[in-house]
Amino acid sequence: MKVSIIIPVYNEFRTFNQVLERVRLAPLPDGCSKEIIVIDDGSTDGTAQMIAGHVRAGDIVGHHSIGNSGKGTAIRAGIALASGDIVLIQDGDLEYDPDDYARILEPIVAGTADIVYGSRFLGRPVGMATRNRIANWILTAAANLLYRARLTDEATAYKAFRASILHELDLTCRRFEFCPEVTAKVRRLGFRIWEVPISYNARGIADGKKIRARDGFEALWTLVKHRLTPCETFARTRAAAFPAAAVWSQNKSLPAQCWRWPAEGLRSIVLERFGSLSAPWHRRVSSK
Numbered sequence: 001m002k003v004s005i006i007i008p009v010y011n012e013f014r015t016f017n018q019v020l021e022r023v024r025l026a027p028l029p030d031g032c033s034k035e036i037i038v039i040d041d042g043s044t045d046g047t048a049q050m051i052a053g054h055v056r057a058g059d060i061v062g063h064h065s066i067g068n069s070g071k072g073t074a075i076r077a078g079i080a081l082a083s084g085d086i087v088l089i090q091d092g093d094l095e096y097d098p099d100d101y102a103r104i105l106e107p108i109v110a111g112t113a114d115i116v117y118g119s120r121f122l123g124r125p126v127g128m129a130t131r132n133r134i135a136n137w138i139l140t141a142a143a144n145l146l147y148r149a150r151l152t153d154e155a156t157a158y159k160a161f162r163a164s165i166l167h168e169l170d171l172t173c174r175r176f177e178f179c180p181e182v183t184a185k186v187r188r189l190g191f192r193i194w195e196v197p198i199s200y201n202a203r204g205i206a207d208g209k210k211i212r213a214r215d216g217f218e219a220l221w222t223l224v225k226h227r228l229t230p231c232e233t234f235a236r237t238r239a240a241a242f243p244a245a246a247v248w249s250q251n252k253s254l255p256a257q258c259w260r261w262p263a264e265g266l267r268s269i270v271l272e273r274f275g276s277l278s279a280p281w282h283r284r285v286s287s288k
Contacts, residue, residue, distance in 0.1 A: 001032050001109060003101075004084030004163065008074035009051070009092030010041040016050055019092055020060070026098035029109045036060040038092075039078045042068035072173030072181075079166050088160040089178075096158055100198040104160050113194040114165060115186055117151065118158030122197035129202065135216045139180065142220055146227045147187035151195060155179050155219065158198055165191065170236050176215040177222040184226035185234045190243030 005023055009016060023036060038055075040048045042065045055062035063077050079087060086108055090098065100118055107113035120128070121136075128136075136155050143154040159179070165186065173181045186193065226234075235242060 001086060002035055002084035003028060003032050003086045003088055003105060004035045004037055004078075004082035005088050005090050005101075006075060006078030006082065007036065007038045007090045007092050008041060008071050008078065009038060009043065009047055010068060010071070010074075011043045011045045011047055012092040013043070013045040013047045013050065015093050016047055019090075019094060019098075020054065022098045023090060024059075026101045029102050029106050032086075032105065032109060035082070035084050037078045037081050038062050039074040040064045041071065041074040042066060070173075070175035072171075072175050072178040075178050076171055076173065079171075082163055082166075085163055086160055087163045087166050089157060091157045095201055097199045097201075100158065100196075103196050104158055104198070107194050107196070108160060108162060114162045114191055116160045116194045116196060117153060117156050118160075118198035119151070119153035119195040120156055120198060120200040121152045122195060123199050125200040125202065127202040128200070132202070135213075139216070139219055139223070142223045143180070143183050143187075146223055147184060149183060149187050149193055151183075151193060153195065154183055156198070161186075168235055168237065168242070170234055173222075175218065177218055180219045180222040181226065184223055188226065188231050189234055 007019070007023070012019070020036070020038075024034075028034065036059070038051050038060050040051050040063065042048075048064055051060070051062050051064070054060045061081055063081060065074070065077070075089060086105060088101065088104065090096065096118075104116050104118050107116050125133075136153065140151050140154040143149045143151055156179075159182070161182075166182075169182065169185055171178070171181060171185075183193070
């Protein structure tokens with residue numbers, strides 16, 4: 001199987017070569033090969049020239065945007081270029097460790113999952129600021145409440161998908177709302193999300209971290225917005241291929257379900273936190 005690794009970058013001159021080398025050397029499950037796709041989102045610090053050199057050498061597939069359109073736009077450009085069977089998102093900095101690839105990809109390669117998130121909170125998130133932990137908790141709780149996602153880390157950058165799923169999704173994200181948008185849409189369309197633990201080494205604004213408080217509010221609004229949006233708008237073409245298609249083809253607006261799921265999600269969270277359900281919370285997989 002071919003794994004398309006999408007790396008959106010913007011002004012990552014100091015770290016990009018190191019990230020790329022770690023991606024190249026990262027082990028994959030047996031029978032897998034890499035396709036590395038780097039999307040430069042209008043960098044002005046020399047990153048674009050660095051990427052161009054790797055493209056000429058044949059090391060990567062590259063794309064350069066004239067202006068800075070946002071991480072979500074860069075990821076969508078990468079998805080359009082991806083030719084692999086699996087798509088994995090990799091940040092262009094050193095917060096995430098490519099040595100976790102095999103762990104993330106194995107459930108998809110084995111045929112037991114379609115989508116896998118790498119959870120920082122099932123692993124060891126080193127150096128994460130308290131405000132960022134709180135923001136992550138709020139977004140994860142919202143995803144669990146609105147979509148019965150049963151996640152521990154909705155906003156993780158490490159997300160892997162069967163490529164056919166992403167190619168069929170009609171994504172509109174521009175900035176950092178890729179994570180809530182894709183989470184909302186795959187859950188509404190009936191896909192299960194698996195989680196595996198990953199390592200994480202946080203960086204701050206001084207080190208080049210670009211996400212800001214307003215992006216957290218936008219992410220929360222994205223989760224709410226797509227809870228109320230008709231499911232048939234989420235797919236480009238063959239909507240019937242999605243697990244939930246039979247449900248929303250009978251009732252395209254799903255008005256009752258929009259409010260029933262949050263109620264069930266809240267009940268589920270309370271039971272799992274304080275009840276006596278037998279399976280550990282982070283190991284159970286959500287259903288549609």
